[in-house]
């Protein structure tokens with residue numbers, strides 16, 4: 001589906017997709033051989049197969065998104081990464097060589113991956129439900145005071161905290177926040193509850209969040225950007241990209 005973003009006439013809506021690592025790797029079209037030498041080297045360094053598979057699946061999925069956006073075969077996507085903080089090649093913000101107008105994002109957690117692509121900035125983060133403790137010291141470091149109050153008083157503070165966490169990680173990937181400035185963003189106006197299995201759309205003054213609580217894969221996903229991100233959540237991620 002091609003849909004035009006509000007306020008950006010003629011611009012294809014950015015899109016993202018969430019999938020289990022197994023779903024990605026089981027697809028007959030999934031070819032880990034398309035990873036570039038830097039990615040191959042990183043993949044080889046994982047000690048646990050499980051972590052390697054998550055990494056490979058996320059890097060394949062982001063190529064599928066880029067390929068769909070650019071209307072080229074995944075093997076022709078010249079995937080690159082750039083870290084603004086160091087000169088070590090092959091990590092940091094993902095992109096396509098020679099195509100600065102393309103925004104890519106990827107995320108991996110145990111057994112589940114997500115990726116996104118757009119001609120406008122886009123970011124995605126996926127985290128396993130139950131993966132973050134709502135420890136008071138951590139809440140104080142990550143959350144603005146108003147967010148902290150709401151999360152602490154929530155009947156399920158872990159999940160409430162995770163919701164703000166995936167939103168803020170997406171903001172880091174957009175370059176709007178840093179790990180040591182997470183508490184400066186106040187997202188307390190955004191809801192903390194979401195019906196399992198549902199997609200939700202929220203907006204702040206300058207950002208749109210598309211969120212998915214995926215009970216089947218056991219994760220929370222947040223995709224963000226200046227225009228709303230279409231999020232594909234089916235069990236056939238490669239054939240069902242938005």
Ligand SMILES: CC(C)(COP(=O)(O)OP(=O)(O)OC[C@H]1O[C@@H](n2cnc3c(N)ncnc32)[C@H](O)[C@@H]1OP(=O)(O)O)[C@@H](O)C(=O)NCCC(=O)NCCS
Nearest residue numbers: 055085086091092093094106107108125126169172173179
């Ligand atoms: C980006 C960041 C939020 C990732 O969070 P995470 O939950 O641990 O991991 P996720 O699986 O969700 O995302 C990892 C992906 O984010 C992407 N990424 C890394 N840095 C990024 C950045 N600055 N901007 C956008 N995307 C970035 C990469 O594609 C990475 O995947 P890869 O490691 O397989 O290449 C976190 O790494 C961060 O805050 N980085 C900035 C600080 C930093 O690490 N600096 C590096 C100093 S050398």
